[in-house]
Structure formats: structure tokens, C-alpha cells
Amino acid sequence: MVEYKPQYYPGSSKVAKNRKKYMDPSYKLRKLRTISDDDLVKLMGHRVPGEAYKSVHPPLEEMGEPACPIRELVEPTPGAKAGDRIRYIQFTDSVYFTPLTPYMRAWMGHTRYRGVDIGVLSGRVPLEARERDLEKVAKDLVETEIFDPARCGIRGATVHGHSLRLDENGMMFDALRRFVFDKKTGEVVYVKDQIGVPLDKPISVGKPIKEEELREMTSEYRVDGVPFREDKEMIGFVQRLHMLRTEAGFDPNKVKGI
Amino acid sequence: MAKYPDKVDLYDDRGRVFASKVPVEALSPLRNPAMQKIISYVKQCVSVNLEGIEKALATGEIGGKWCIIRGRSLKLDLVKNADSIADSLKSCLQVTKDDDTEVKVLKGGKHLLVKVPAKRLNAGVEYTTGFTATAAALCCTIVENFKVNLWDADLVHAAVWGRYPQTMEPLGGNVSSLLSVPQQNEGMGYALRNVPCAHIALITKKNAMNAAALSSILEQAAMFEMGDAIGNFERLHLLGLAYQGLNANNLVYDIVKENSKTGTLGDVAVSTVKRAIADGVIKPLEKKPSGYTAYTTNDLNKWNAYAAAGLLAGTMITCGSARSMQHCPSVFIYFNDLIERETGLPGVDFGRVAGTGVEMAFFSHSIYGGGNPAVFHGNHIVTRHSKGFTIPCVAAAVALDAGTVIYTPEKISGVVGETLSEVPELREPLRYVNEAAVSIHGGI
Incomplete structure (x- = not known):
């Protein structure tokens, strides 16, 4: 048998390497805030x-439970065991060099967490899970390097802003003004919850990550950063996959050794 | 002489080996007698809600909700007299005395399971005979047994048939079949795909392996009927049915077992790739400068079958660990994304399952609402695109749900699922298909 090690993601660029790193569950995400x-x-x-x-x-x-060999085999999550409701956390990620692209949230979420339901939309990515399981996952998603306080938003509704210019403090637009930049402390503070209901006490999520650092950490291909087209290996991967899908649709028997 | 060289080992739903080296064609809907029986039963078996008819007649609420005809009612003790109704119905439906007609009284007379004789279906070209013969015979039986007069017979007709023929389907009727009326099929050969996953989960008593098997049999049999599983594509479907639907070589069960305690969807994709490499289905093609290895195959049909089995295992791990059906569209998209990135080879059904997942996610989660996975089927406008590889996973996900949805499978399926679970071949298809495959094994 050939020696096989999970590879997660192709590509030779810095962005591809970051993608691979975040998707690899053996890589421990750096904790940046509590x-x-x-x-x-x-x-x-x-x-x-x-x-x-x-x-x-x-x-x-x-x-x-009904007599089912799969139920007997598959260990339920703590939330499922208890019968918790299914609840969500939802993120909006700015197009300006955030650590994760929307798709990365889904790929990474499914390689790292069990029993999660992730959906990717144009400007928002909800992650749903049984409530106590969700709280565990959410901790990782907010406390570690994959969250930038200024350019990632925790937004349950009115998510608009991912593709708009950043404001004078480097913050992503938020129509509900859930988070504000505290000039005194240099930290981003949430004054409303993800839906937009005012909080009794503001919650600080720490200082924004610096631009140059974000450019190193990002998993976004951008023409003013690492352009997708310059990652030849990645482009080759996508083109090959497209070719194989098309050829297979025509005649799967002819797809051999290519 | 077999058309294809493939042989597989057969396993039951608990991962126990049943037979070895069985030609994959013994698992074809064209050859396997148990599959043909299942398809026949789907046409022949009809459920009757006697309690519903009794109530409709008593209240005058006939032909759909809130459709009440004031001053018109009939008090008939149908449930109490279920046994005599069953006897009369049987003799009315029989073509000859010793034919295969059956009428079974269930739930103390509230429901009947009717098997219309095959001879009646054989004498026509439409599968609707099961429904029409039962509904018409039931009207005759009730009118006769309860001496209903000329002026009240129309009420009996409406209580049994519902608003049909004013509506296209028997709206508010109390006779139901697994199959919908032909006008509701999206195209030619879609009939067997028009069975919501709620029915499948209930018929198989929420055994996820059997739910996937029954769904896969119906979907893949439909592929033959639609004109998909033929020529260059026949082997793709045969292998898909065997490996994904029928746990050939114990692939599904093994992958689930390997990830049962702590595995994620990503781990399932990795297990699937590992098994494909170990079994020689895929092999490295070239190493890229980054160290990434692209894989290739000499048998894309088999790779698809492995990926499809992995997809079902991934559904069982994700929806199974959360005991929730709503996760399945996310599995369909991202399992395929992950396995494609892992190997450089196309995902299940060459991208069609991932595409189906995108639509299904929107129609089951987003602002659109739509419905929970239990209402979806292979004829549904958003889930019909994969050629038989998506719906078995949806059926398994519905079976694994512990009660997270507002509209439960029980509510959606009504009497049909519960009644048809009395048919052993439909309830435990894996067992009967395996036995039948062994019985014809030598002939192939």
C-alpha cells in the first residue's frame, strides 16, 4: 500500500498553505484572546x-431509540444525548484579507468538529449544532487566530458588509452597529448580540489583527494580495477537476489514468 | 455469462458477512428477484385509513380539510367491522380465488394494508391500478356491507377517493399509495423516485441501513427506467447501488465503525480515500511542487461507488452524532469538496451530488423555508439532479433524527409508512436482496 497522509488542500501559494493549515485538525489554532x-x-x-x-x-x-445498528454504533454528541435545541452562530467575513473565506469556514468546520451543520451563503456563514456543542465550537471560532475582531462579524441578521470598504478604524461596515471601535483601548467592543439586541454590558473581543499580519494569515486569494491565477498548482487542480467531471459525464469508462 | 466482471461480498446491516464473491449483476434490479418483488409491492400495496373514512362520513368533512358539507353525514361503524370489510374487499379485488390478493387488518381495524393482485396490474399499463382498484372496490364494499342508499353513495365515494377527479390527486382521500399520480412525476421514469424520505424512514422502522438500502433500490431501479443506467453508464449504477445502498464489501459499515466515536466528516473522507488506495481503486498520479499528490484511477465507476459509500457513511456520522436530519445537505456539499481536494478526483456522481446539496441546503434552511429533509425525494425539483446517489443519504439522515423537526416523518408520512412497514421485503430490504442475490448467483 502506498504511504498515505491526509493532504487537505492543493496549491503552492501562501494562501493555499494557510488553507491547508486551518483545515488540518492536527494543527492547533493559535489562541489570541479569551x-x-x-x-x-x-x-x-x-x-x-x-x-x-x-x-x-x-x-x-x-x-x-429505534433498533438501528448505526445508532448503536455512532456516539451521539453531548448536546444530542441531552436533546438540546439546534442553535447557530453566524459570521460575516470581510473580503479584505480576513483569516477565513466563507468556504473555508465550512471546510475547516467539517474537518475539525463533529455533528455540525454549516452553510455558506454570499455574505454569511451559519454554523448550526446542538446548543451545548455549539458553545464549544463557537469558543474556538471566536478566540483563535481565525477570527479578526475588526473584519469578522458575529451577525445573526442584517449581515451586509462583507464587500464594503473598511471604515477609518479598519472596521467592516455593520448596519446594526453591533460592534464599535474603542479608540481609548484600541479594542473592538460588541454592544449588541448577534441579532442586534443591545447588551447590558459591552463585551470586548480584543484588538484588531494588524494588516501586515492578516496578509500573512489570510486564506483569501486577492488580486492585490496573492492572486488566484498566480497559484499555478491550484489553477491546475481546478482545471483538472473540471475536465474530469465533464469527461466522466460523457463516458466514465474512458477516464483512465488521467 | 456475466456482463461485468465485478464480484462483491454481501453483508447484513450489522456488518456480518452473508455471502462472498457474488456477481454485482445479482444485485441489479433487472436480475434480483427480491428487488423486483419490492418494486412490485410498491405498485401493489396500498393503505386504507378506515378510521379516516369513518370520521369523514360522520362529520361530512370530505375532499380535504375544512371542506365540510353541512347536513350530510353517515354514521357507519367501519373500524368495528374492519374484519368483515377486509373479507369483502379481498373477494372484490381477487381475480381468481388463489391469487396473491391480501387484505390485512391493522391497529385494531383503524387501517388496512391491501395488496392488489398482480394480475390486475398486468392487465394494464399504469401503476395507478393499485390505488384505483382498491378505492373502487372499497366503495363497493362499504355500499354493499352497510346498505348505503343511492342518495348517500356519493358521500362514500368522496370519503374514499377524496376530491378526485375535481383535483388531479385524491385530495383528502383515505386510500394512499407510496407512488404519486403520474402527472406529478417530473419526467419519464420518475415514478419510483417520487417517494418522500419520510415514508422510507418509517417503512424501515428507522433502521438507517435499511432506509438507505430501500431508497437506493428505488432510486437506482428508476435509473434503469429513466434511461440512465444503460450502456456506458450501467456499471456506474450497479456498483453505486451495491456499495452505497447495499453495503457491499461492508464498506459503509466499516467506515462508520472507524469513525463512530470521535470522527468528523473530514475523517470520513480520509477513511474513504485510505480504503480506496488500499483496495487499489485509486493510485498516485504525480507529486506537485508543494508536496500535494494528485490521484488517478483506472476505474472511475468504482471510485464513484467508493465515494458514494463514503458519502453515506459521512451522513451517518454527521447526522448520526447530532441525531439530526438537517445536517445532510451540508454533508452533500462538503464531503464532496473535501474528497475532491484530498485526491484531485471528482466527487460522487461527478459533481452532481454537491450541486444537489447546494440547492437542498437553500430549500431546507434558508429564508426560503421549503421543508425538512423528510419531505424530499428523487422527483423533487431541488433534489432530482443526482442520478440516485443523494436520496439514500437523505433517507438515512431522516431515520437517524431523534425528533428535531416540527413536521415529523410520522406527521408527513401519515398512514402509508406505518402500514407498509408490515411488508417484510420493504421493511428489511437488505436481508431479502442478499438472499435473492445468493439464490441467482449461479445463473449469472
Whole structure:
């Protein structure tokens, strides 16, 4: 058997390497800030900190499950076991050198976390999971290097802003003004939760990452950064895949050794 | 003489080997007697909601919700007399005394499971005979047994047939079949694809392996009927049905087992690639400057079957660990993205499953609303594009849900799923198809 090691992502550019790094679950994401559990719960706005998890069905042990070999085999997540509701955290990522592109959120989310439901839309990426599982995942998503306080937004609704110019403080536009730049501390502060409901106390998510650092960390191809077309290996990968899909649709038996 | 050289080992839903080196053609809808029986039963078996008819007659609410004819009602004890109705219905439907007609009384007389004799279907060209014969015979039976007069017979007709023929389908009727009326099929050969996943999950009593198997049999049989599984494409579908739907070589079960405790969707993609390399289905083509290795294959049909089996395993891990059906469209897109990036080879159905996932995600999650996965089927406008490789995974996801949706499979399926789960071949298709494959093995 050929020695096989998961490779996650093709491409020779810096951006491709960053993509590969974030998607590889053996790479530990750098923690850049600490957000308390209670603050995170407040930011998402699904329950009040300390409040018991609401459930959508009884705990699995109580309700009993149908006789199914797959249910017997597959260990439910803690949230599923308890019958938690399914809740979400949603992000908007600016087109200006944020650590993750929308698609990267899905690829990375599925290689790192179990039992998650991620969708990619034009300007927003929701991640849904059982509530207590979601809180665990959300911690990673907000506390580590894949989140830039100024250019990533935690936005449940009115997500618009990913493709607009940054303001004078380098902040992504937010029609609901959920986050503000505190000039005194140099930190980004959330004054509303992800839906836009005002918070009792502002929550700081730390200082924005510097532009030059972001340019090193980003997984976005950009003409004024690392252009997609300059990553020949990546372009070759996409073109080959397109060719194989098309050839296979014509006659799968003719696709041999190419 | 077999057309294709492929042989597979057969396993049951718990990963126990059943038979070795069975030609893949023994698992073809064109050859396997159990599959043909399943397809026949789908046409022949019809469910009757006697309790519903009784209620409709008592209240005058006939032909759909809120459609009440004031002052018109009939008090008939149908449920109490279910046994005698069943006997009369059977003799009315029988062509000859010893034919295969069956009428089974279920739930203390509330429901009937009717099997219309094959002879009636053989004497026509439409699968609707199952429905029409049952509905018409039931009207005759009720009118006869309960001495309904000329002036009330129309009420019985409306309670049984619903608003049909004013509506295209029997709206508000109390006789139902797995198959929809032909006008609701998206194109030629779509009939077997027009079965919502809610029915499949309930018929198989929420056993995810059997749900996937039944769905795969119906989808892939439809591929033959649609004109997809023929010529250059026949082997693609045969291998897909065997590996994804019927757990050939225990591929699905093995991958699920390997990732059952902590595995992510990404881990499932990696396990699938590992197995494909180990079995010689794919091999390295070239190493790129970055160190990335692109893979190639000499058998794209088999690679597709492996990827399809991985897709089902990925659904079972993701939807299974969350005990939630809503995750499945996300699996369809990103499992394929991940496995394509892992190998450089096309994902399941050469991109069609990923595309289906994008649409299904929108129609099951977004501002559009749409519905939960239980309402989707292979004839649905947003999930019909993959050639039989998506819907088995949706059926498995619905089976694995612990109760996260507002409109439950039970509510969507109504009487049909529950009633048809009484048919052993539909409830446990994996077992019966395996047995049948072994029985014809020598002939291929």
C-alpha cells in the first residue's frame, strides 16, 4: 500500500498553505484572546448565561431509540444525548484579507468538529449544532487566530458588509452597529448580540489583527494580495477537476489514468 | 455469462458477512428477484385509513380539510367491522380465488394494508391500478356491507377517493399509495423516485441501513427506467447501488465503525480515500511542487461507488452524532469538496451530488423555508439532479433524527409508512436482496 497522509488542500501559494493549515485538525489554532463562557452565550443570544439548556426532545436515554445498528454504533454528541435545541452562530467575513473565506469556514468546520451543520451563503456563514456543542465550537471560532475582531462579524441578521470598504478604524461596515471601535483601548467592543439586541454590558473581543499580519494569515486569494491565477498548482487542480467531471459525464469508462 | 466482471461480498446491516464473491449483476434490479418483488409491492400495496373514512362520513368533512358539507353525514361503524370489510374487499379485488390478493387488518381495524393482485396490474399499463382498484372496490364494499342508499353513495365515494377527479390527486382521500399520480412525476421514469424520505424512514422502522438500502433500490431501479443506467453508464449504477445502498464489501459499515466515536466528516473522507488506495481503486498520479499528490484511477465507476459509500457513511456520522436530519445537505456539499481536494478526483456522481446539496441546503434552511429533509425525494425539483446517489443519504439522515423537526416523518408520512412497514421485503430490504442475490448467483 502506498504511504498515505491526509493532504487537505492543493496549491503552492501562501494562501493555499494557510488553507491547508486551518483545515488540518492536527494543527492547533493559535489562541489570541479569551472570551468568557458567559460573554459568548450573551453574544449568541440563545439563552441567558446560567439558564438551563432548553430541549427539543427528551434525553436519548429516557426516550429510547429505534433498533438501528448505526445508532448503536455512532456516539451521539453531548448536546444530542441531552436533546438540546439546534442553535447557530453566524459570521460575516470581510473580503479584505480576513483569516477565513466563507468556504473555508465550512471546510475547516467539517474537518475539525463533529455533528455540525454549516452553510455558506454570499455574505454569511451559519454554523448550526446542538446548543451545548455549539458553545464549544463557537469558543474556538471566536478566540483563535481565525477570527479578526475588526473584519469578522458575529451577525445573526442584517449581515451586509462583507464587500464594503473598511471604515477609518479598519472596521467592516455593520448596519446594526453591533460592534464599535474603542479608540481609548484600541479594542473592538460588541454592544449588541448577534441579532442586534443591545447588551447590558459591552463585551470586548480584543484588538484588531494588524494588516501586515492578516496578509500573512489570510486564506483569501486577492488580486492585490496573492492572486488566484498566480497559484499555478491550484489553477491546475481546478482545471483538472473540471475536465474530469465533464469527461466522466460523457463516458466514465474512458477516464483512465488521467 | 456475466456482463461485468465485478464480484462483491454481501453483508447484513450489522456488518456480518452473508455471502462472498457474488456477481454485482445479482444485485441489479433487472436480475434480483427480491428487488423486483419490492418494486412490485410498491405498485401493489396500498393503505386504507378506515378510521379516516369513518370520521369523514360522520362529520361530512370530505375532499380535504375544512371542506365540510353541512347536513350530510353517515354514521357507519367501519373500524368495528374492519374484519368483515377486509373479507369483502379481498373477494372484490381477487381475480381468481388463489391469487396473491391480501387484505390485512391493522391497529385494531383503524387501517388496512391491501395488496392488489398482480394480475390486475398486468392487465394494464399504469401503476395507478393499485390505488384505483382498491378505492373502487372499497366503495363497493362499504355500499354493499352497510346498505348505503343511492342518495348517500356519493358521500362514500368522496370519503374514499377524496376530491378526485375535481383535483388531479385524491385530495383528502383515505386510500394512499407510496407512488404519486403520474402527472406529478417530473419526467419519464420518475415514478419510483417520487417517494418522500419520510415514508422510507418509517417503512424501515428507522433502521438507517435499511432506509438507505430501500431508497437506493428505488432510486437506482428508476435509473434503469429513466434511461440512465444503460450502456456506458450501467456499471456506474450497479456498483453505486451495491456499495452505497447495499453495503457491499461492508464498506459503509466499516467506515462508520472507524469513525463512530470521535470522527468528523473530514475523517470520513480520509477513511474513504485510505480504503480506496488500499483496495487499489485509486493510485498516485504525480507529486506537485508543494508536496500535494494528485490521484488517478483506472476505474472511475468504482471510485464513484467508493465515494458514494463514503458519502453515506459521512451522513451517518454527521447526522448520526447530532441525531439530526438537517445536517445532510451540508454533508452533500462538503464531503464532496473535501474528497475532491484530498485526491484531485471528482466527487460522487461527478459533481452532481454537491450541486444537489447546494440547492437542498437553500430549500431546507434558508429564508426560503421549503421543508425538512423528510419531505424530499428523487422527483423533487431541488433534489432530482443526482442520478440516485443523494436520496439514500437523505433517507438515512431522516431515520437517524431523534425528533428535531416540527413536521415529523410520522406527521408527513401519515398512514402509508406505518402500514407498509408490515411488508417484510420493504421493511428489511437488505436481508431479502442478499438472499435473492445468493439464490441467482449461479445463473449469472
